[in-house]
Amino acid sequence: MSRSINLAVIPGDGIGQEVVAEGLKVLSAALPQETKLETKEYDFGARRYHATGQTLTDQDLAELKAHDAILLGAIGDPSVPSGVLERGFLLKLRFAFDHYVNLRPSKLFPGVGTPLAGSPEIDFVVVREGTEGPYTGNGGAIRTGTPHEVATEVSLNTAYGIERVVRDAYTRAQARPRKKLTLVHKNNVLVHAGSLWTRIFEAVGKEFPDVSTDYLHVDATMIFLVTQPERFDVIVTDNLFGDIVTDLAAAVSGGIGVAASGNINPSREFPSMFEPVHGSAPDIAGLSKADPSATVLSVALLLRHLGYDAEADRIDAAVQADLAERAGKPARSTVEIGDALAARVAG
Numbered sequence: 001m002s003r004s005i006n007l008a009v010i011p012g013d014g015i016g017q018e019v020v021a022e023g024l025k026v027l028s029a030a031l032p033q034e035t036k037l038e039t040k041e042y043d044f045g046a047r048r049y050h051a052t053g054q055t056l057t058d059q060d061l062a063e064l065k066a067h068d069a070i071l072l073g074a075i076g077d078p079s080v081p082s083g084v085l086e087r088g089f090l091l092k093l094r095f096a097f098d099h100y101v102n103l104r105p106s107k108l109f110p111g112v113g114t115p116l117a118g119s120p121e122i123d124f125v126v127v128r129e130g131t132e133g134p135y136t137g138n139g140g141a142i143r144t145g146t147p148h149e150v151a152t153e154v155s156l157n158t159a160y161g162i163e164r165v166v167r168d169a170y171t172r173a174q175a176r177p178r179k180k181l182t183l184v185h186k187n188n189v190l191v192h193a194g195s196l197w198t199r200i201f202e203a204v205g206k207e208f209p210d211v212s213t214d215y216l217h218v219d220a221t222m223i224f225l226v227t228q229p230e231r232f233d234v235i236v237t238d239n240l241f242g243d244i245v246t247d248l249a250a251a252v253s254g255g256i257g258v259a260a261s262g263n264i265n266p267s268r269e270f271p272s273m274f275e276p277v278h279g280s281a282p283d284i285a286g287l288s289k290a291d292p293s294a295t296v297l298s299v300a301l302l303l304r305h306l307g308y309d310a311e312a313d314r315i316d317a318a319v320q321a322d323l324a325e326r327a328g329k330p331a332r333s334t335v336e337i338g339d340a341l342a343a344r345v346a347g
């Protein structure tokens with residue numbers, strides 16, 4: 001474990017600014033005194049784009065690379081055309097730093113509300129592929145603006161890219177008590193990519209005989225996430241399916257305000273980036289209504305990644321206790337929740 005953390009902080013747009021401030025507060029409260037935390041804040045997002053036209057330059061990437069990890073709030077703003085920051089900043093960064101494991105845990109803590117009937121046991125992890133699929137920008141449009149316009153967005157799936165994320169998912173499943181891995185795809189229709197994913201999933205599975213496996217089409221996965229979420233332990237899936245699955249997973253397990261994620265580069269050649277699953281939420285930005293818990297739980301993932309397991313455990317426990325206390329109480333502001341979490345973590 002390192003005795004210092006050199007952290008790049010990217011609050012970004014909308015509620016990103018609000019939730020990252022609380023995430024940093026809790027991080028400082030959790031770290032042992034002897035650990036030196038150095039942070040450098042970057043102004044990526046809409047303001048910088050409007051001021052300079054830049055989203056993420058080679059120089060930015062070189063600077064970010066020198067950090068141990070990155071904490072991101074969210075990017076995206078109604079004043080910027082859709083896709084400019086999402087592709088030009090967020091996906092560019094995930095691809096440049098080879099964040100091929102997009103890790104998104106879902107856990108329904110005791111006492112936390114869910115739209116589902118009863119009190120289902122929800123405790124699973126989605127391993128979303130982070131560098132391929134329909135996200136690579138492999139497409140184009142012709143006859144734009146005419147009635148005969150044609151647009152493509154071709155999904156890229158490489159054996160190399162699938163095998164490494166599938167192996168990561170098996171390894172995570174093997175380390176969990178239930179040791180179960182579900183492949184989610186749509187191999188009845190997307191037969192080319194689906195066949196490649198399925199064959200690699202089966203071949204790599206031979207190295208993990210103690211992990212039980214199953215397969216679900218992504219549409220049926222939507223059913224089971226609502227009717228039988230307890231059937232899931234680890235899910236591995238492609239980039240787009242993983243994006244969709246994890247918003248629903250968040251909605252059934254405490255809400256989007258508590259869903260954390262890590263964009264991991266397992267080889268550690270590049271810094272990994274931790275961020276809430278949610279976006280910049282323009283509808284509540286500036287109102288101090290955003291729940292910072294997703295960012296705080298992302299800080300716990302960050303600490304675990306850097307080897308600070310005890311500190312990460314303390315943060316997880318603080319969020320769990322805070323959520324359990326919420327029922328029937330008036331809603332608190334972003335800062336109030338952050339303060340309460342920092343106080344709990346500090347002990």
Ligand SMILES: NC(=O)c1ccc[n+]([C@@H]2O[C@H](COP(=O)([O-])OP(=O)(O)OC[C@H]3O[C@@H](n4cnc5c(N)ncnc54)[C@H](O)[C@@H]3O)[C@@H](O)[C@H]2O)c1
Pocket residue numbers: 015019073074075076077078086090256257258275276277278279280281282283284289290291292294
């Ligand atoms: N990682 C990211 O930076 C990221 C992720 C998703 C979306 N985005 C971008 O964010 C912008 C808005 O996207 P969107 O509206 O589809 O998704 P969103 O996640 O920002 O918001 C969806 C809904 O969830 C609510 N919500 C989100 N986070 C919350 C929180 N912490 N506490 C309470 N409520 C919360 C919002 O108020 C909104 O009603 C878009 O520009 C999109 O591209 C960025």
Ligand SMILES: CC(C)[C@H](C(=O)O)[C@@H](O)C(=O)O
Pocket residue numbers: 076086087090091243277279
């Ligand atoms: C903003 C967008 C590029 C991003 C994604 O699709 O990965 C977001 O929805 C997420 O889930 O992190």
Ligand SMILES: [Mg+2]
Pocket residue numbers: 243244247277
């Ligand atoms: Mg998403």
